[in-house]
Amino acid sequence: MDELQQRQQLAAYIGKLFRDSFGKGPEGVYVSFGGPIITVYVRNLMSATEQILMEQDQEETIMSIRAKLMQKLIPEIKANVEFVTGIELQEVYYDWALQNRSGMIVGIAREAFGPVLAEDYMGKEQLHDEIKSISQRAQKAPEKMNSYELNPRTIVVVRSGTLVLIEKELIRTGYEVPLKYTKRNVEKRFLHNNSHFEAILDRRVVDLFVDWDFARDKSVIVFVLNDMNNTMEMS
Structure with missing residues (x-):
């Protein structure tokens, strides 16, 4: 197949x-x-x-x-x-x-589903800078960050090491669910209100998603993009 x-x-x-x-x-x-x-x-x-x-x-x-x-x-x-x-x-x-x-x-x-992704894509460094700034405002700058352009319409950013001490204590004492809901609201508000992403990527941001794995202290951000002049059409 x-x-x-x-x-x-x-x-x-x-x-x-x-x-x-x-x-x-x-x-x-x-x-x-x-x-x-x-x-x-x-x-x-x-x-x-x-x-x-x-x-x-x-x-x-x-x-x-x-x-x-x-x-x-x-x-x-x-x-x-x-x-x-x-x-x-x-x-x-x-x-x-x-x-x-x-x-x-x-x-x-751990394995690759398809061809190895290119290390760079247009606007990668500037995108990382913007996300570091947002992370720092919402919690702290990530200790490590990678991103991948799966195709012209999908960019996945993987961060690790963003949890602060009080968040770790909330997780330890059983407040993981409300913490995730609150973090998602705060961070997505910062992401949606950022006016630089579309200029950096030269594409329209159609959707934004963010989630965390608290046990690994990792999170992902996904940008769903489209050409500035076209309607959404995913293959």
Whole structure:
């Protein structure tokens, strides 16, 4: 099975999995490989119940319900990725952009799914500088940061060493869930309000996602991009 067939099979499986779990399938599921990273971008996923909750400003309730659901779905997704590609995922991150009805799953493996990614892409150094600045405002500058351009529409940034002492203590004493919700709100606000990303990358930012693995003190940021003059069209 070639890479295109693998991506199509995974997209079909995840689309059905979400349809069975949410009661409504996403409009589109787009799978990308690059080096040791796989991303799954989901568009137009929101059940009728969630839409009512959105209208009542109950986003936190939706995020809480989806977090519980993903605890069940992630092992199934990991197993299917390994079945289709032969590669085991070591880390899985996810986030939702409820206003856009979109979502992102990021998996990181020890092996490469496809060709080795180029070390550089346009605007990489400036992008890192902006993210370091945002990280420092929200918590602290990362001890280590790498980023990968999987394709012209997907950039994944992986950071480690951003947790401060008080956050580690909150995690230790059982406040991981509210801490993640709060950190996500704060950091995504900084990310969305940054006016430099599009100029740096010379592409429009269509969606932004961020998630953490507190046990590893790692996090990912995903930029979904599009050409300034074109509408969104993912392959």
